[in-house]
Amino acid sequence: MSANKQAKQISYSCYHTRTKEGEQFVAEHVFSYQLAGTLTMNDGEREYVFRENEFRFSRRNTLMKFTKQPPAGGDYKNISVFLDQETLRRFGEAYGYSAEKAAAGPPFITLQPHALLKSYMDSLQPYDQFLQAGNEVLLSLKVQEAIAILLQTNPQLKDILFDLSEPGKIDxxxxxxxxxxxxxxxxxxxxxxxxxxxxxxxxxxxxxxxxxxxxxxxxxxxxxxxxxxxxxxxxxxxxxxxxxxxxxxxxxxxxxxxxxxxxxx
Incomplete structure (x- = not known):
């Protein structure tokens, strides 16, 4: 995997004292931590609000509109780890994971606080270090660590993470x-x-x-x-x-x- 693609696997967002609105296609699963401010997302059917110190999981192949609201007098901050299909496929093959059934549920899931989730996100905050040339292996291992921690703390995500099928023909x-x-x-x-x-x-x-x-x-x-x-x-x-x-x-x-x-x- 190229360094450029790996750099995109971990993303740090920071907006200075302004509200940002837009829309996005969530192409890959995303594990995120809201460091500061509020993120509001709408999938066309309902609204989801994520606040400071909350963890969330976003499912791939989701359309959504968003509003990023900084806290009063502060900056909006968020860190996300993108779990691409190729990394999940290799992880599943290496450790024996696969989807056993189609997993229904909302496109955005609030994850309950857990010490493992918090310590993992804390380890990502020297963010710039991961973007430096020569750290490609470290970055790859951090993404795999995210998968392992999600499976440990939220085992119900297994059938979502390892469902590698493409969307089926729908109405x-x-x-x-x-x-x-x-x-x-x-x-x-x-x-x-x-x-x-x-x-x-x-x-x-x-x-x-x-x-x-x-x-x-x-x-x-x-x-x-x-x-x-x-x-x-x-x-x-x-x-x-x-x-x-x-x-x-x-x-x-x-x-x-x-x-x-x-x-x-």
């Missing part, structure tokens, strides 16, 4: 109606519904009688119109929530569809 209509507001590429939607991109586009037009790009924009604008007109939301508070990247693009598309700028509705 397209239900998934898209629940997740249209996530601003991700079509190939990501295709992957999450268990399809190739070409099959996704073909199934989509068969289901919705319109191309996915056009449907997504119309659906997002309809949701924005409802929130602005019926709920009194401000356009600047809506455009990111419904899946647009910037306010100017949102305003242009909105006016083209409804004949008036969102601020005039």
């Amino acid at each position: 397209l209509e239900g998934f898209m109606n629940s997740n249209f507001h996530f601003n991700v590429p079509l190939d990501r939607f295709a992957y999450l519904t268990g399809r190739s991109l070409s099959t996704f586009k073909r199934d989509f037009e068969r289901t919705f009688s319109t191309p996915p790009g056009k449907w997504l924009q119309q659906k997002r604008l309809q949701e924005a119109y409802y929130r602005i007109k019926e709920k009194g939301a401000a356009p600047s508070d809506v455009y990111l929530d419904v899946g647009f990247e910037d306010l100017s693009h949102f305003s242009f598309a909105f006016k083209k569809m409804y004949g008036a700028a969102p601020s005039k509705i």
Whole structure:
């Protein structure tokens, strides 16, 4: 494994006295510790709030929106360990672990405090040392240590960690109606519904009688119109929530569809 890829396996986040919002596709399992501030995540169905000194486990292949809120007069700080599929496969083969059943459950799990979890995260705080050339073996061992500690303290995670299968083909209509507001590429939607991109586009037009790009924009604008007109939301508070990247693009598309700028509705 290259040093560049290994450096990405441990991530330290620090934001200075400002709130950061956005969205993310969680591609790999993540073991995290909230050092300071509050992280709020929403998977489209419910909201999850993680506060200072809390541990969490995020499942792979999850779409989520987030808000990172620093504490009063301080910095937002978080440290995360990414548990990639190749490392988990090698770990399972070496120590005899495999998934015995499909593990249902929420995409984000609060882990109960434990001395092993805390001592492990404390050992990662000289973060810069892990990024220095020559520390690739140490970094790899720290990720394996994270897997071992999670299995020791939360054995119920075994069937999640070692389920190395790809997403299976699921109901397209239900998934898209629940997740249209996530601003991700079509190939990501295709992957999450268990399809190739070409099959996704073909199934989509068969289901919705319109191309996915056009449907997504119309659906997002309809949701924005409802929130602005019926709920009194401000356009600047809506455009990111419904899946647009910037306010100017949102305003242009909105006016083209409804004949008036969102601020005039």
